[in-house]
Amino acid sequence: MDTNLKFERSDLSANNIQLRVFGDVTIHTSTRLREQLKPLYTTKTQRIHVQLDHVDFMDSSGIATLVEGLQWSRLTGGKFILSGLKENVRDIFSLAKLDTVFDIEDTSQT
Amino acid sequence: MAVTVNQRGDNIGNPERAMPGKYQRGKSCRISLQLDSNSDCVEVLRSIVSVMTARAGMDELRSNRVAVGVDELFANIAAHAYGGKPGRIEVDACLEERGETRFLIFDFRDYAKVCWRGDIEKIANQPLDVEHLCPGGLGLRLIHSVSDNCEHHELEDGNRWQLIFNVCNGEKDGHES
Numbered sequence: 245m246d247t248n249l250k251f252e253r254s255d256l257s258a259n260n261i262q263l264r265v266f267g268d269v270t271i272h273t274s275t276r277l278r279e280q281l282k283p284l285y286t287t288k289t290q291r292i293h294v295q296l297d298h299v300d301f302m303d304s305s306g307i308a309t310l311v312e313g314l315q316w317s318r319l320t321g322g323k324f325i326l327s328g329l330k331e332n333v334r335d336i337f338s339l340a341k342l343d344t345v346f347d348i349e350d351t352s353q354t
Numbered sequence: 355m356a357v358t359v360n361q362r363g364d365n366i367g368n369p370e371r372a373m374p375g376k377y378q379r380g381k382s383c384r385i386s387l388q389l390d391s392n393s394d395c396v397e398v399l400r401s402i403v404s405v406m407t408a409r410a411g412m413d414e415l416r417s418n419r420v421a422v423g424v425d426e427l428f429a430n431i432a433a434h435a436y437g438g439k440p441g442r443i444e445v446d447a448c449l450e451e452r453g454e455t456r457f458l459i460f461d462f463r464d465y466a467k468v469c470w471r472g473d474i475e476k477i478a479n480q481p482l483d484v485e486h487l488c489p490g491g492l493g494l495r496l497i498h499s500v501s502d503n504c505e506h507h508e509l510e511d512g513n514r515w516q517l518i519f520n521v522c523n524g525e526k527d528g529h530e531s
Contacts, residue, residue, distance in 0.1 A: 304493040332418040339499040
């Protein structure tokens with residue numbers, strides 16, 4: 245169990261941001277993910293790509309944090325993409341019936 | 355962080371050492387804990403889940419589902435029943451045989467005011483409203499999805515929650531272990 249969430253942000257262009265997440269996204273760490281994502285929810289950003297290939301565990305607070313990104317994309321017409329989901333994490337999205345609601349790419353490649 | 359681990363049944367000892375052991379039919383396997391409703395304790399709880407699911411012979415995916423259910427329930431009690439304030443949560447995990455079927459059961463006991471009188475089944479079966487999704491509601495949905503049964507009982511001095519996982523038959527969505 246990794247309680248120390250880390251991030252690697254790549255600004256591919258002014259309006260195309262890639263954020264790779266390292267660690268477990270839980271009620272105790274999701275605030276940090278939100279802190280990283282929230283400033284990106286502007287009309288200037290067109291594409292946010294969250295890479296989850298280094299996330300082994302995610303609970304409902306982590307999913308809810310990502311739902312904010314989904315809501316942002318629906319409001320602004322921006323793209324909010326998740327990728328690299330491990331089986332455990334994808335399973336939780338599926339159980340929450342959110343796997344078809346999010347734009348989920350199979351690989352972590354952009 | 356106050357954690358008390360009390361084991362009854364066979365000698366599990368250190369959870370890490372107990373990992374390779376598998377549940378033996380007819381042999382009791384039970385772990386009891388007293389936890390503070392403090393974030394640090396979740397790590398301990400997760401270790402206990404690992405021990406119990408390994409003993410039950412569950413694969414990684416199903417073990418993760420149990421971890422999610424237990425994690426969500428602990429978080430709900432800490433955040434909503436105790437309102438984020440310190441409180442005691444007692445957890446009793448056991449593998450139980452009922453006829454030919456084995457169950458992994460997690461009992462949660464808290465001493466907070468009763469703040470839940472809803473119907474989990476009803477909440478879980480409501481259409482998902484992504485635009486107004488709240489973390490608490492999503493947590494209950496997940497608890498309902500991963501467990502075979504989730505019950506809440508009001509007590510005079512708190513609450514009792516019971517999460518039951520059917521070890522033998524896979525999850526409700528047909529996943530086979």
